[in-house]
Amino acid sequence: xxxxxxxxxQSVAIVGASKNPTKRGYQAxxxxxxxxxxxxxxxxNPKEKSILNLPCYPKVSAIPEPxxxxxxxxxxxxxxxxxxxxxxxxxxxxxxxxxxFKESGEExxxxxxxxxxxxxxxxxxxxxxxxxGIMNLTIGLNLVGIKNAPKGEIAFLSQSGxxxxxxxxxxxxxxxxxxxxxxxxxxQADIKFHEYLKYLKTDPxxxxxxMYVEGLKDGRKFLQEAYKTTLVKPIVLLKSGRTETGKKSxxxxxxxxxxxxxxxxxxFRRAGIVVVEDSDKLFPSIETLSYxxxxxxxxxxxxxxxxxxxxIAADILTEAGIEIPExxxxxxQLLREILPKNASVRNPVxxxxxxxxxxxxxxxxxxxxxxxxxxxxxxLVGLFGGYAIRFAEILRxxxxxxxxxxxxxxxxxxxPIVCHSLYAFMKPHSLELLRYYNIPVYDSLEVACECMxxxxxxxxxxxxxxxxxxxxxxxxxxxxxxxxxxxxxxLKEGRKWLLEPEAKRxxxxxxxxxxxxxxxxxxxxxxxxxxxxxxxxALKIVSPDIIHKSDAGGVKLNLEGEDEIRxxxxxxxxxxxxxxxDADIRGILVTPMVEKDLEVIVGTKIDDQFxxxxxxxxxxxxVELIKDVSFRVLPISRSAAKEMINEIKSAKLLNxxxxxxxxxxxxxxxxxxxxxxxxxxYPEIKEMDLNxxxxxxxxxxxxxxxxxxxxxxxxx
Numbered sequence: 275x276x277x278x279x280x281x282x283x284q285s286v287a288i289v290g291a292s293k294n295p296t297k298r299g300y301q302a303x304x305x306x307x308x309x310x311x312x313x314x315x316x317x318x319n320p321k322e323k324s325i326l327n328l329p330c331y332p333k334v335s336a337i338p339e340p341x342x343x344x345x346x347x348x349x350x351x352x353x354x355x356x357x358x359x360x361x362x363x364x365x366x367x368x369x370x371x372x373x374x375f376k377e378s379g380e381e382x383x384x385x386x387x388x389x390x391x392x393x394x395x396x397x398x399x400x401x402x403x404x405x406x407g408i409m410n411l412t413i414g415l416n417l418v419g420i421k422n423a424p425k426g427e428i429a430f431l432s433q434s435g436x437x438x439x440x441x442x443x444x445x446x447x448x449x450x451x452x453x454x455x456x457x458x459x460x461x462q463a464d465i466k467f468h469e470y471l472k473y474l475k476t477d478p479x480x481x482x483x484x485m486y487v488e489g490l491k492d493g494r495k496f497l498q499e500a501y502k503t504t505l506v507k508p509i510v511l512l513k514s515g516r517t518e519t520g521k522k523s524x525x526x527x528x529x530x531x532x533x534x535x536x537x538x539x540x541x542f543r544r545a546g547i548v549v550v551e552d553s554d555k556l557f558p559s560i561e562t563l564s565y566x567x568x569x570x571x572x573x574x575x576x577x578x579x580x581x582x583x584x585x586i587a588a589d590i591l592t593e594a595g596i597e598i599p600e601x602x603x604x605x606x607q608l609l610r611e612i613l614p615k616n617a618s619v620r621n622p623v624x625x626x627x628x629x630x631x632x633x634x635x636x637x638x639x640x641x642x643x644x645x646x647x648x649x650x651x652x653x654l655v656g657l658f659g660g661y662a663i664r665f666a667e668i669l670r671x672x673x674x675x676x677x678x679x680x681x682x683x684x685x686x687x688x689x690p691i692v693c694h695s696l697y698a699f700m701k702p703h704s705l706e707l708l709r710y711y712n713i714p715v716y717d718s719l720e721v722a723c724e725c726m727x728x729x730x731x732x733x734x735x736x737x738x739x740x741x742x743x744x745x746x747x748x749x750x751x752x753x754x755x756x757x758x759x760x761x762x763x764x765l766k767e768g769r770k771w772l773l774e775p776e777a778k779r780x781x782x783x784x785x786x787x788x789x790x791x792x793x794x795x796x797x798x799x800x801x802x803x804x805x806x807x808x809x810x811x812a813l814k815i816v817s818p819d820i821i822h823k824s825d826a827g828g829v830k831l832n833l834e835g836e837d838e839i840r841x842x843x844x845x846x847x848x849x850x851x852x853x854x855x856d857a858d859i860r861g862i863l864v865t866p867m868v869e870k871d872l873e874v875i876v877g878t879k880i881d882d883q884f885x886x887x888x889x890x891x892x893x894x895x896x897v898e899l900i901k902d903v904s905f906r907v908l909p910i911s912r913s914a915a916k917e918m919i920n921e922i923k924s925a926k927l928l929n930x931x932x933x934x935x936x937x938x939x940x941x942x943x944x945x946x947x948x949x950x951x952x953x954x955x956y957p958e959i960k961e962m963d964l965n966x967x968x969x970x971x972x973x974x975x976x977x978x979x980x981x982x983x984x985x986x987x988x989x990x
Contacts (some may be wrong), residue, residue, distance in 0.1 A: 277473045278368030279463070281398060281410055281455065283342035283467055284313045287334050287365070289319030289356055290347035291325050298347040298371060301419050303328065308421075311414040315339060332592035333361040342366050345417050350374045350385055350403070354392040361396020368393070369417055369466075370403035377404055379703045390463050405460030407434030412454055412479050426452025427481040428560055429474045431467060433459050433488045441484070443854045448698075448716075450709045452478045452563050462491045468499040471646030475503040482564030484556060485511040491536075493883030497545045497907065504546030508563035511547050512556050513538055537887050541907040544743065544914070546735045548728045554778045555724045558670055558716055562725040565712035566690035571652035573597045574726055576622035576645045577636065579629050579656040581692070583719055590723040597731050598622065605646040612638055633661040634672040637679035649734065651690045653679075655719060655725050659705035660697030673704035681711025690729050694722035743911050747886065753955040754783045761958050761985055769818050770984055776862055777981040782963075784948045784955070788978050789939075792867035797840040800864045806888050808866040810834045813842050815850050821855040821982075826853035831868055868874040868977045872937050873929065873966040876945060878908070878953055880960050890946060892919045892927065892976070893966045908950050915946040928969075941975040958985045 286306070292299035303326050306315050316339075317325040320332035328558065331337050334356070344365050345358055350372040360368060362947055386403065393400045401408055407418035411425040413749060418435070425441045428455055428954035432805045433440050445452055457470055461612070464763070467490055475478050483503070490496050499511055500603070534941040542549050550559055574596055578584035588598050600620045601609075612635060618627040623643065629635045636658055643652055662670035668945075693712045694703055696718035704713045756778045757784030764772055772780065778788040793816055794800040804811045809907055822831050827849030830842035843862055850857050873893030881887045884907045891903030904918040919925060919942055930936035945967065953959055961984035968977045 276401070276889070277367075277469065279342040280401070280412065280465075281408070281473060283366070283410075283415065284318065285340060285342050286311070286313060286345070286415070287318050287331075287337060287344045287360075288339045289334060290319045291319045291322065291343050293322060293325055298419075300325070301932040302345055302417055305416045305419055305421070306414070309414045309416050311416070313342075313413065313415070314339065318344075331407050333359050335359050336363060337363065340364065343656055344368045344398075345371070345407070349370050350382075350389075353403070354388050355397050357389065357392040357396050360398050360770065364499055365398055367399040368402060369401045369405060369408055370460070371405060371407065372402075373404045375403045375463070377461060380425060381691070386461065390522075392465055400464035402460035403459065403463060406432075406714060408437060408456035408458060409456040410455070418456060418458070420456075422446065423456070424449075424452030426454060427479060428453050428564055429455040429457075429470075429477070429480045429483045430484065430485075431457050431459060431470055433485050434619070435972060437553065437815040441799070444557050445561075449557070449561055450706070451565070454639060459685055460800070460905060461506065462489075466491045468492060469494040471496070471503050471509075471690055475499070475506060479612075480507065482507055482560045483509045484560040485509065486553075487511055488557070489511050490883045493541070493881070494745055494747075494885045494907070497884065500542070500545040500547055501744055504732075504735070508560065509547045510550060510560040510563060510728070511979055512550050512553060513542070532728055534945075534977045536903075537884060537905045537907065540905055541708065541884055543731075543735075544907065545745070546732070548732060549729075550573045550724065553720070555721055559720050559728050560917060562690070562692060562714050563728060563732055565728060566684065566692075566714075567843075568654070568687050568729040568736060570733045570737060570826040571648075571650040572648045572730045572734055573599050573648055574653055574730065575601065575646070575649045575651070576655060577625075577639055577643060578622055578654075579625050579627075579658070581618075581624050583655040586719060587653055587694075587723055588622050590720065591653075591727060594723075594727045594730075596727060599648055601643065602646050608642045609639060612642075629658075629944075630665060631669075632672065633658065633669055634679075637676035640691065641683060642681050644683055645690050649689070651692070651721060651726060652730055653694070655691050655694040655722065657696055658693060659695040659702045659708075660700070662704075663702060664699060665702065670702070670704065673702070674707055675966035677704045677711070681708060682712060684711065684713060690726075692716075692722050692726050692729070694719045719851040728824065743909060743914065745907060747909060747954050749954060749957045751954060752784075752951050757956060759784050759954075761956055764985060765958065765987060769770070770986065771818070772983040773816050773818060773820055773860065774814060774823075774981060777962075778978065780956075781948070781978065781981055782982065784952050785944060786948045786952075786964075786978055787865050789868060790979070791863060793861040794843070794864050797843040797863050800840050800843050800862060801836050803864045804834070804839055807866050811839065812863075812865050812867055813839070813846055814863040815846050816863050817854075817857050817862040818860070819854050820850060826850055827889060828853075835964060840966050846896045864904060865926070865979075867967050868979055870968070871971075872935075872940065872969045874969055874976075875963075875965040876901070876904075876949055876967055877964065878949060878959070878962040879909075888909045888918075888949060888953070890942075891922055893923050908953050910946065910950045912943060912947060915943045918946060919943065937973055938967045938972050942969060944977075945976055956985075958987060960984050961985050 290299040308941045317330040322330040376383040409416045409941045423442040471489045509729045606619045613628045693715045698715045782788045792803050819828045877889045886908040902923045904921050963982040966979050
């Protein structure tokens with residue numbers, strides 16, 4: 275169902291309307307009237323004849339004309355019956371303000387389920403419950419009550435009413451931009467984040483989308499929709515619940531599921547979403563991305579009137595992975611011709627006092643720098659906008675002329691300019707002119723750098739990253755019949771785990787290298803196999819009743835010779851029976867000892883918000899002590915697999931650190947891609963652990979020493 279009748283309603287019923295000025299049912303009507311809502315307003319209260327000179331109706335179904343949207347401000351317990359009445363009238367959606375639902379405990383959870391069922395029964399979509407409301411400022415629809423919200427082209431989706439107020443106040447004071455929509459999602463009992471994205475993606479009144487997220491109800495659908503949306507307009511997101519304390523707060527506030535922060539961060543960025551970690555960088559980032567062209571080559575120039583700010587900016591951007599390249603010789607020569615001899619013209623460019631009496635030089639320098647084909651964007655830092663204030667009023671005209679010129683450069687060269695100014699808070703006309711030309715101005719150097727960093731990320735994403743994955747799992751597409759039989763046979767036996775030989779056979783069907791091995795029923799079979807391969811062997815118990823083999827004394831390593839193998843075989847059987855008297859013993863796995871080398875771990879699990887994810891890291895103490903791992907939402911592409919390897923802290927070890935051995939990274943990439951394929955092929959797999967995986971030197975591949983796979987029934 276389209277959300278247009280809900281987010282762009284031609285009529286609104288206020289259910290719970292009141293004559294009491296302190297009540298939401300009064301304030302909502304008053305705000306709609308004051309802000310010039312273009313549609314019709316219908317107060318609903320069986321005890322009143324009129325409110326604020328508008329006719330009042332006993333119930334929604336008694337309203338004689340069509341109703342698109344209902345704002346429900348009644349107590350929670352009566353809402354199901356109100357939705358039944360809305361259904362009779364054909365109302366498209368209901369904004370439910372009341373709290374006391376699943377965020378409050380089991381009783382609230384039950385009530386929320388009743389509300390959702392009533393909504394489905396009556397074909398009424400729900401915003402909320404426990405929402406701060408919605409606004410469509412393009413038509414004067416304000417069901418939040420925040421007054422004087424600036425109208426603009428940025429849509430704001432939030433699970434916090436207070437954060438909405440913060441951003442609206444910030445936009446009013448520090449910017450000339452504003453909002454097309456504000457939507458408070460509340461508990462997301464019905465309409466989810468991804469559905470709003472789908473609507474806003476094609477909305478002509480919206481240039482960019484900013485989000486505050488505590489939890490996603492369907493993270494995979496969100497990623498799929500975000501992946502499509504970021505190709506046409508930017509999304510900036512702040513995710514809370516990154517710590518255990520934060521997660522508890524999220525649960526009590528909205529009842530949402532707070533996902534693992536590492537997974538969420540990488541997933542959002544893969545969908546082209548710009549992720550910020552601080553609320554003060556949220557609005558500046560979406561303002562910048564919505565109105566400026568992105569940096570296309572990750573290379574930025576800094577233009578400053580002082581070395582301190584230039585150095586700090588260079589450090590911040592460099593640490594973020596952005597290049598501050600030396601300017602071309604031609605560019606440097608042109609700058610030398612107009613700046614003092616002691617000016618630095620390499621990058622950062624420091625005008626060294628050259629603008630103190632001639633602030634128009636900023637525009638001249640900016641033009642020269644932006645014409646350099648190696649530069650993708652310009653960060654202006656320091657005093658611009660304040661020369662007339664600090665030195666002489668006569669300089670105001672030069673600053674304003676420079677602002678005009680720089681504003682036109684953005685459009686001409688299709689390269690962004692971001693300005694940091696110590697005088698931003700004073701709003702001199704020159705800086706207001708920059709804002710008029712969509713050049714953002716910030717009094718915080720860190721915020722300005724964050725905006726430039728985000729322009730670089732978004733430019734890089736649009737250039738290449740988005741082509742590689744759509745977050746769609748093609749279940750069964752690459753399933754192998756034998757693999758399906760292995761899983762189904764285990765499920766028929768009521769097992770949740772595949773036996774190690776089963777797990778290894780299944781992954782081998784998808785080109786995962788596993789050593790040649792057998793399941794021996796007798797010591798003689800084990801001895802015969804060991805002789806045939808001519809290597810030391812390991813023996814492992816094979817039993818559906820013994821998942822943790824080592825705990826049961828079910829593993830013996832580095833065995834050779836008939837006597838040693840026979841003794842170990844018999845001891846494993848005896849240990850297994852002592853561990854569980856009636857254990858179902860299927861045999862002993864005999865596998866060659868793999869030559870020691872670098873250990874890595876590859877695993878998968880089902881994330882609460884995003885579904886199947888994959889993890890990679892170095893094994894042994896690295897994973898246990900420093901948790902040096904990387905994550906991705908499945909499926910992954912070859913480049914995503916490569917990035918997973920390169921982003922772990924100890925990636926240098928793989929590359930031959932300090933003259934050491936160079937390991938077979940291509941084999942690791944092939945392994946990660948095969949695991950991705952396996953998870954897509956068999957939706958019954960809920961968890962996979964390949965640990966250890968031995969990585970050998972370049973060209974010699976990997977060996978999967980152990981494999982554990984947990985299964986459960988799952989439809990496609």
